[in-house]
Amino acid sequence: MTLVIKICGLKTSEAVEAAAAAGADMVGLVVFPPSPRHVDLAHGRSLAALATGRLQVVALTVDADDALLDDIVAALDPDWLQLHGKETPERVAAVKARFGRPVMKALGIAAAADLARVPAYAAVADRILFDARPPKDATRPGGLGRAFDWDLLDDLDPGLGYMLSGGLDPANVAEALRITRAPAVDVSSGVERAPGDKDPQKIAEFVRAARAAAAAAPAVARPRA
Numbered sequence: 001m002t003l004v005i006k007i008c009g010l011k012t013s014e015a016v017e018a019a020a021a022a023g024a025d026m027v028g029l030v031v032f033p034p035s036p037r038h039v040d041l042a043h044g045r046s047l048a049a050l051a052t053g054r055l056q057v058v059a060l061t062v063d064a065d066d067a068l069l070d071d072i073v074a075a076l077d078p079d080w081l082q083l084h085g086k087e088t089p090e091r092v093a094a095v096k097a098r099f100g101r102p103v104m105k106a107l108g109i110a111a112a113a114d115l116a117r118v119p120a121y122a123a124v125a126d127r128i129l130f131d132a133r134p135p136k137d138a139t140r141p142g143g144l145g146r147a148f149d150w151d152l153l154d155d156l157d158p159g160l161g162y163m164l165s166g167g168l169d170p171a172n173v174a175e176a177l178r179i180t181r182a183p184a185v186d187v188s189s190g191v192e193r194a195p196g197d198k199d200p201q202k203i204a205e206f207v208r209a210a211r212a213a214a215a216a217a218p219a220v221a222r223p224r225a
């Protein structure tokens with residue numbers, strides 16, 4: 001299976017073009033005003049239009065209500081909805097039913113106990129995204145460039161596709177894939193010059209490093225060590 005690569009938090013057409021040129025699969029547009037990567041819906045619409053047909057578009061939200069999701073879906077027409085807040089499994093199921101689009105649910109991980117929530121979410125989401133659990137005083141629940149202990153995912157079989165995120169960058173993505181054998185990776189801070197300012201060269205380096213690592217040790221049907 002081919003590794004799926006998502007570049008998240010794009011704010012410019014230059015960044016969208018860089019993700020497409022690098023050979024990424026998905027781009028994430030953050031609709032969450034406290035984030036330095038927030039895009040308003042008018043701008044998000046133009047970025048999504050630029051990506052459509054070349055990259056899957058993911059709309060990232062944090063505890064968004066139905067009214068906001070209505071507006072986001074109307075503006076961005078995303079291929080995926082990424083729920084990165086405290087949404088319950090019931091809320092994930094309701095969003096999926098209302099919008100009829102695949103839903104990716106982010107779960108913050110800091111310890112093995114955090115994985116106990118996986119079955120309930122795997123039953124309703126189309127993909128689980130594992131991110132580092134944010135510190136209590138964080139102003140946002142993700143996009144912090146913070147990694148978690150990848151060994152926690154050893155032997156994990158969530159029963160559906162999952163995406164690894166949290167503190168990935170061009171230098172560490174190969175090691176992250178070696179340890180987790182994740183079928184998909186997501187990066188934001190690790191391909192930036194500053195929060196919200198994507199670096200085309202780092203995007204290219206990240207995709208190159210991730211593809212090389214996946215070719216050396218494919219995710220699916222890879223015998224366990």
Ligand SMILES: O=C(O)c1ccccc1N[C@@H]1O[C@H](COP(=O)(O)O)[C@@H](O)[C@H]1O
Nearest residue numbers: 008035142143144145146166167188189
């Ligand atoms: O990027 C943000 O600002 C953001 C805001 C609110 C929720 C999630 C956010 N980003 C997501 O967080 C993970 C990890 O990002 P990083 O690579 O560690 O910076 C990733 O899924 C981003 O899409």
